[in-house]
Amino acid sequence: AQTVTQSQPEMSVQEAETVTLSCTYDTSENNYYLFWYKQPPSRQMILVIRQEAYKQQNATENRFSVNFQKAAKSFSLKISDSQLGDTAMYFCAFMGYNAGNMLTFGGGTRLMVKP
């Protein structure tokens, strides 16, 4: 079974600065997908970024980018130019290629952006 670990339960960052959230996972599969989801205080979980394991290029979405290290089984999220609206719980999630789109989630990191 896959496991996903987020080692930072809470983090804070000053507005306009950069912050990196860590995620490691354990799997014996070679093809899979990785996701970062954001859950603001209003609670709806929304997709931030998606990475396909067979693509070496790191995914980026505007101010959000990932550092995907397949050999190390690491998938960190970098948020540049942090904004107050980035305050949220962030969840890292793993999806096996033939897993029927089931997700395995990490425990989450609570990020506070300070003015």
Place this chain on the structure above:
Amino acid sequence: DVKVTQSSRYLVKRTGEKVFLECVQDMDHENMFWYRQDPGLGLRLIYFSYDVKMKEKGDIPEGYSVSREKKERFSLILESASTNQTSMYLCASSSPHPGQPQHFGDGTRLSIL
């Protein structure tokens, strides 16, 4: 945009009651999922369904059942609610194509007294 709607945002029930949590999606997705979210534990999968009348157990199915009579609707049932089922419940849906993300509802915060 995909819309996943959960029937209640807050719900308070008593121990022993039968509780129904409803979820409806409007994107004709085959896959639907129910999770519970607890601090420090992330989201844990309770049940999922790949099609109408199909259901599969997730990681923590004990004390729960589900129903999927129509493609757009996936119901979670607590047969006899207990205090340890107090939690946030999240519903999600996705297309069946590999790697497609799940889309989530707003969640239902359920308290069992």
